[in-house]
Amino acid sequence: MARGSVIVVGAGIAGLSTAWALNRRGFDVSVFEQGPIPNPRATSHDEHRITRYAYGALEGYAYLMPQAFAMYERMFADIGADHFARSKVVYFLREEISWHEPTIRALTRLGAGFRDIPLAEVAQRFPMVRTDGLTRAVETDDGGMLFPIRILTDLTVTLGARGVRFFADSRVSEVDPEAGKVVANGREHRADHVVIAAGxxxxxxxxxxxxxxxxxxxxxxxxxxxxxxxxxxxEVPVLIDMGLRSGTYTLPPRRGTRLKIGDHVFTRSGDADGDRLATGADVERLESAARLAYRDFDRYQVLERKICFYTVTRDDSERFAVRPWGAKAWVVSACSGHGFKLGPLIGDGVAAAIAGERSAEETSRWAAGQLDLAELGAAEPAA
Ligand SMILES: Cc1cc2nc3c(=O)[nH]c(=O)nc-3n(C[C@H](O)[C@H](O)[C@H](O)COP(=O)(O)OP(=O)(O)OC[C@H]3O[C@@H](n4cnc5c(N)ncnc54)[C@H](O)[C@@H]3O)c2cc1C
Known part of the structure; x- marks a missing residue:
């Protein structure tokens, strides 16, 4: 007999990972998604995502990364496919930014490999990178690329085979967190718990x-x-270019994906239901950041300009917001550029809280990356 029923709203990495973790724990799970599953408009839907240990000032998340990698390994074993390409991650620092010291401290504490690349070697190893203005280059060993579209698809297939019910094209318009009730397409559905993972x-x-x-x-x-x-x-690793005023992250083509470049400046504007046509204004900042990072950038052919949405914190904290809401609901929101790599781990933590394995307060602090290495060892979920 099921341990209880859970409605999950949203079939991105957060919702599907939570569904996976709840299903493993014996809950009866239904997933409501406003579009197809997976949904091309979801933040999670893309060719590749970076995963890595180096976290700058958000040290608490660096300490979660060994568990995050282990959770993906467990997922890949479970779905029977490995959608991860290991790669080094190389950071090019263009100004004295505050990233270096906390990152090196966290990598050292975690025993993760890293080294400086002498600036004189950069031009020869990375001829595409502009070397003017570089102050430092750091190569880290532990990281790589996850392949989200394939992960979401395989996870959906696996969960469907295990009895998880999927409600595609079912937009939830109302949630009653005290009653465990949602309304989708005008119909009421009830469960013991509701998880909102609506990106x-x-x-x-x-x-x-x-x-x-x-x-x-x-x-x-x-x-x-x-x-x-x-x-x-x-053949190059994941490349990250960091300056005070601009920066880019670049995922090289691997396993059938394209070369992708993005920047890490949040617009904090827009509506995920709005249009997704990339205008000149949308790409202007990214193009100028790319010109600062790469030689001859204008010789690269643009295959697609894509608009997508992050959910980011209003402040600069970039922390996951994972909170209980009323008697029966949880809200899970990934904030900024680490939602995919940490998705399965955070989903597991939410399921652990619902199963009573961990308190709500500790779950929220843990997901916000606010436990240190010693606390994390003690707080690891038992699933
Ligand atoms: C350009 C870009 C680059 C990124 N790079 C990285 C990276 O390199 N590494 C990394 O770890 N992370 C990265 N991220 C972040 C990461 O992709 C997101 O944090 C993560 O995918 C969010 O997952 P989610 O499940 O919370 O949201 P989503 O994937 O958006 O899923 C939410 C789902 O809920 C559905 N939904 C919403 N409302 C309703 C409703 N009312 N009823 C039913 N369904 C609903 C939506 O349709 C959607 O399918 C990046 C994000 C962007 C935008």
């Missing part, structure tokens, strides 16, 4: 995080590099 739509379903998170319209570009660099690009 950039979260504030349309609950007022709980209205002061904390905001959707942010972002642009990314998929590119074809100049032919003479194509081979090199297929």
């Amino acid at each position: 950039a739509w979260v504030n349309k379903l609950t007022p709980l995080l209205a002061d904390v998170v905001v959707p942010s319209r972002q642009a990314v570009m998929y590119l074809a590099p100049p032919p003479e660099l194509a081979r090199l690009w297929s």
